[in-house]
Amino acid sequence: MADKRKFKIWRGDKTGGSFVDYEVTMDPGMVVLDVVHKVQATEAGDLACRWNCKAGKCGSCSMEINGKPRLACMTRMNSFKPDEEITIQPLKTFPILRDLVCDVSWNYRQNKRISPLNPKPRDPDGNYRMKQADVDRIQEFRKCIECFLCQDVCHVLRDRNEKDHFVGPRFMIRLAGLEMHPLDQADRIPQIRKEFGSGYCNITKCCTEVCPEHISITDNGIIPIKERVVDRYYDPIAWLIRKIFG
Amino acid sequence: MVDVSEIQTLEYDVVVVGAGGAGLRAAIEASKQGVKTALICKSLLGKAHTVMAEGGMAAALGNVDSRDNWKIHFRDTMRGGKFLNQWRMAEIHAKESPDRVRELEEWGAVFDRTKDGLISQRNFGGHRYPRLAHVGDRTGLELIRSLQDYAIHQPMDIHMECTALSITKDGERVSGLVGYWRETGRFVMFRAKAVIFATGGAGKAWPITSNSWEYTGDGLAMGYEAGAELMDLEFVQFHPTGMVWPPSVKGTLVTEGVRGDGGILLNNRGERFMFQYIPPKFASETADTEAEANRWLQGDKEARRPPELLTRDVVAKAINKEVKEGRGSPHGGVFLDIASRLPADVIKRKLPSMYHQFKELAELDITKDPMEVGPTTHYFMGGLRVNWETQETHVPGLFACGECAAGLHGANRLGGNSLSDLVVFGRLAGLGAANYAKQQAKIPALSAEQVESVIQQATACLKRESGKSPYLVHEELQKIMGQYVGIVRTEAELQKAIAELQQLEESLKLLKAPGASQYNPGWNQAISLPSMVTVSEAVARAALMRQESRGGHTRIDYPDESPEWVKYNIIIKKGERGMEVRKEARGEPPVELAKIAYASLEELEGK
Numbered sequence: 104m105a106d107k108r109k110f111k112i113w114r115g116d117k118t119g120g121s122f123v124d125y126e127v128t129m130d131p132g133m134v135v136l137d138v139v140h141k142v143q144a145t146e147a148g149d150l151a152c153r154w155n156c157k158a159g160k161c162g163s164c165s166m167e168i169n170g171k172p173r174l175a176c177m178t179r180m181n182s183f184k185p186d187e188e189i190t191i192q193p194l195k196t197f198p199i200l201r202d203l204v205c206d207v208s209w210n211y212r213q214n215k216r217i218s219p220l221n222p223k224p225r226d227p228d229g230n231y232r233m234k235q236a237d238v239d240r241i242q243e244f245r246k247c248i249e250c251f252l253c254q255d256v257c258h259v260l261r262d263r264n265e266k267d268h269f270v271g272p273r274f275m276i277r278l279a280g281l282e283m284h285p286l287d288q289a290d291r292i293p294q295i296r297k298e299f300g301s302g303y304c305n306i307t308k309c310c311t312e313v314c315p316e317h318i319s320i321t322d323n324g325i326i327p328i329k330e331r332v333v334d335r336y337y338d339p340i341a342w343l344i345r346k347i348f349g
Numbered sequence: 350m351v352d353v354s355e356i357q358t359l360e361y362d363v364v365v366v367g368a369g370g371a372g373l374r375a376a377i378e379a380s381k382q383g384v385k386t387a388l389i390c391k392s393l394l395g396k397a398h399t400v401m402a403e404g405g406m407a408a409a410l411g412n413v414d415s416r417d418n419w420k421i422h423f424r425d426t427m428r429g430g431k432f433l434n435q436w437r438m439a440e441i442h443a444k445e446s447p448d449r450v451r452e453l454e455e456w457g458a459v460f461d462r463t464k465d466g467l468i469s470q471r472n473f474g475g476h477r478y479p480r481l482a483h484v485g486d487r488t489g490l491e492l493i494r495s496l497q498d499y500a501i502h503q504p505m506d507i508h509m510e511c512t513a514l515s516i517t518k519d520g521e522r523v524s525g526l527v528g529y530w531r532e533t534g535r536f537v538m539f540r541a542k543a544v545i546f547a548t549g550g551a552g553k554a555w556p557i558t559s560n561s562w563e564y565t566g567d568g569l570a571m572g573y574e575a576g577a578e579l580m581d582l583e584f585v586q587f588h589p590t591g592m593v594w595p596p597s598v599k600g601t602l603v604t605e606g607v608r609g610d611g612g613i614l615l616n617n618r619g620e621r622f623m624f625q626y627i628p629p630k631f632a633s634e635t636a637d638t639e640a641e642a643n644r645w646l647q648g649d650k651e652a653r654r655p656p657e658l659l660t661r662d663v664v665a666k667a668i669n670k671e672v673k674e675g676r677g678s679p680h681g682g683v684f685l686d687i688a689s690r691l692p693a694d695v696i697k698r699k700l701p702s703m704y705h706q707f708k709e710l711a712e713l714d715i716t717k718d719p720m721e722v723g724p725t726t727h728y729f730m731g732g733l734r735v736n737w738e739t740q741e742t743h744v745p746g747l748f749a750c751g752e753c754a755a756g757l758h759g760a761n762r763l764g765g766n767s768l769s770d771l772v773v774f775g776r777l778a779g780l781g782a783a784n785y786a787k788q789q790a791k792i793p794a795l796s797a798e799q800v801e802s803v804i805q806q807a808t809a810c811l812k813r814e815s816g817k818s819p820y821l822v823h824e825e826l827q828k829i830m831g832q833y834v835g836i837v838r839t840e841a842e843l844q845k846a847i848a849e850l851q852q853l854e855e856s857l858k859l860l861k862a863p864g865a866s867q868y869n870p871g872w873n874q875a876i877s878l879p880s881m882v883t884v885s886e887a888v889a890r891a892a893l894m895r896q897e898s899r900g901g902h903t904r905i906d907y908p909d910e911s912p913e914w915v916k917y918n919i920i921i922k923k924g925e926r927g928m929e930v931r932k933e934a935r936g937e938p939p940v941e942l943a944k945i946a947y948a949s950l951e952e953l954e955g956k
């Protein structure tokens with residue numbers, strides 16, 4: 104007998120909406136995104152949803168599945184209990200456009216506020232030289248696929264709606280990546296504190312927990328730059344030593 | 350009736366359609382030239398196909414093997430492309446890639462390093478030396494993010510989730526384009542002096558594909574409709590290694606980096622079968638024993654490269670044959686084994702996203718078990734025909750670059766040559782379009798009639814009371830292409846494909862998109878179908894004309910490369926009575942380039 108599963112999918116737009124029930128027959132290896140596609144192809148051709156790569160690489164298919172922010176293309180159906188009903192809804196922290204799609208433009212505006220890499224001059228032979236060990240730690244941050252799941256779950260943005268004061272975990276690691284970049288010459292610390300709101304993060308690590316790229320957002324990114332901020336503002340001598348001895 | 354005066358109108362010198370590597374680089378260049386530039390894309394910024402590229406970007410930096418240089422890269426590219434590449438494009442590409450890679454580094458890209466701290470380079474199929482600058486196996490993400498983060502600080506407007514529907518013309522010249530906003534379903538007119546297409550390929554017309562929903566051939570079809578020429582569409586690349594199991598991920602790519610780092614292909618008897626498929630042309634440069642192949646991997650410069658690293662067409666066809674003859678894996682592929690070749694921690698470090706992908710999607714640990722892989726539709730070597738210096742098509746003011754332009758790759762693309770293609774020719778397209786725009790005194794007139802007809806066509810399927818589902822028609826299309834225009838082709842099959850595609854075209858007139866126009870994937874699917882069908886027909890017709898097997902194109906009824914056919918490209922143009930297909934003589938190659946392409950390696954090394 105074909106295996107049928109029950110789903111509640113949120114349908115609606117900015118003016119409102121509700122959960123609609125669907126029943127979908129399972130194929131082997133299905134992920135939640137396959138379920139959405141099947142519903143589109145068979146029952147609700149206009150069910151709005153974003154996706155591109157279907158392999159966890161583009162960060163388009165972010166949604167909340169049974170209340171947890173996840174990538175639909177990386178959420179396997181066999182990770183649920185056999186009789187579990189599954190709810191699928193859009194990210195909560197951003198305004199809804201339609202069905203599972205929300206307006207994430209705020210994130211793009213945050214990125215624009217961050218000034219780009221300001222690289223030091225090249226070596227005389229035209230190359231830059233960097234040790235793999237030194238780039239390792241920023242390469243971790245560069246794995247970010249901009250799914251904005253961490254932004255969605257961060258309570259500073261989600262519950263307290265401090266979007267005017269805090270750029271959120273995604274952009275904290277973008278800033279950390281620049282701040283720790285062996286080639287970058289800009290001093291970003293004052294801005295990280297004043298404009299990007301590093302003080303708002305209280306290290307609950309919810310962002311790290313949801314990151315599909317398993318980036319240690321808090322431990323490797325946010326805490327080190329919070330320390331740099333503290334050193335600079337509250338311990339100028341430590342800052343000076345670091346500045347001189349690297 | 351639509352009232353055109355009520356439709357939003359935006360004005361630019363240059364509008365770039367597509368925000369993958371090619372479009373981003375083109376838009377950056379155009380805006381650097383001081384012309385008013387817009388960049389539009391169907392998805393959100395940073396989500397284009399380029400983000401998926403894994404293995405790396407090819408550039409003869411010579412960081413890992415100092416014998417490498419642009420001439421050998423050029424030679425490899427011509428040989429990989431079976432000498433159908435545009436000679437000058439292959440030359441420019443080989444010469445300029447290193448500078449484009451360094452430029453990316455300056456814009457923020459963080460490539461893996463060698464022991465000396467230089468940009469690391471890895472081995473890939475068809476490349477004589479380790480040549481691919483890379484970041485683990487997520488090079489595309491690094492490339493697109495670096496370009497994106499740089500582009501947002503340049504003077505240009507970026508319009509996301511905005512789909513181009515059609516080019517408008519003033520006489521022969523481009524005058525802009527009509528598009529719509531995905532969010533609202535509203536139409537928008539871009540008045541522009543020049544338009545650059547960087548819209549990628551059309552792999553979504555096949556059932557098993559590594560491509561996303563965006564790859565519906567819009568740029569190719571819009572260009573064709575506007576009078577531009579399509580070239581060499583018969584050359585569709587089937588990447589040898591896509592996932593074959595479970596069905597929901599069928600087609601998802603397994604990077605060639607797995608083979609570059611030592612992965613081997615095995616059939617169900619445990620035989621390493623690639624040794625039996627070495628074409629005579631590559632025999633002198635390919636290992637013929639496992640011992641030699643292993644020595645090569647260890648870095649022995651005297652040893653020849655393993656046969657798993659032959660060009661993609663060769664490997665894809667070999668796998669196809671093994672499976673057809675009953676030596677395939679349980680789910681219709683073959684085995685790709687890295688587990689027995691490298692320690693688990695090395696695999697996890699070198700191929701992190703492959704490890705992740707198999708673990709999460711197929712519940713398979715690639716450090717313990719072999720993967721099951723088979724060919725998947727991957728890349729369009731053919732595309733819009735462009736002038737090699739300016740990237741302009743035959744329509745004045747219309748330019749193309751990246752996967753949607755033809756010329757660089759000939760009959761078969763080498764892995765890694767696409768990412769470098771995007772930045773080299775993206776830049777040239779930006780320059781070409783900016784120069785062209787500067788020569789135009791004003792933006793050409795936009796005809797209300799043209800705009801009206803585009804809008805009418807796009808909305809017909811919404812207004813219809815009932816009709817065929819766009820999802821079903823898409824499935825029908827994929828079935829035709831998978832069955833008749835796949836990895837191996839025959840005259841009879843291609844004839845069938847063309848006939849069935851023509852029937853399908855009729856059913857396009859009866860499509861019914863569900864719902865309203867706001868963020869409606871069903872409507873979007875309906876709108877992209879005509880493009881896919883046009884491009885599919887062009888592929889089938891070109892494949893029918895080319896009576897030989899070469900690169901990505903295999904005709905069972907003409908199984909060999911023909912010395913006669915190497916002289917021609919196949920050109921398709923819209924005529925009075927539909928698709929006109931012709932072969933066009935390529936002319937003599939530039940003498941100095943022919944000398945390099947046919948030289949021995951020793952003659953070129955280290956120069």
Ligand SMILES: Cc1cc2nc3c(=O)[nH]c(=O)nc-3n(C[C@H](O)[C@H](O)[C@H](O)COP(=O)(O)OP(=O)(O)OC[C@H]3O[C@@H](n4cnc5c(N)ncnc54)[C@H](O)[C@@H]3O)c2cc1C
Binds near residue numbers: 397405511727
């Ligand atoms: C899984 C995978 C792995 C790969 N690995 C490698 C690799 O290791 N090395 C390598 O060199 N190559 C690789 N490739 C190939 C390479 O990634 C692509 O060929 C290349 O990224 C194409 O870039 P592009 O800029 O031409 O187009 P894309 O990056 O695909 O961008 C196309 C853009 O056009 C837009 N667009 C399309 N139609 C419209 C429309 N009608 N209106 C508005 N916008 C539109 C899309 O939104 C998108 O922004 C890989 C490809 C895949 C799929």
Ligand code: SF4
Binds near residue numbers: 258304308309325
């Ligand atoms: S650790 Fe900081 S950034 Fe992450 S969720 Fe908590 S408050 Fe937000």
Ligand code: SF4
Binds near residue numbers: 246254273314315
């Ligand atoms: S840091 Fe992780 S969770 Fe946040 S946007 Fe990037 S990939 Fe997504």
Ligand code: FES
Binds near residue numbers: 158159163164165
């Ligand atoms: S579709 Fe790309 S991450 Fe899910």
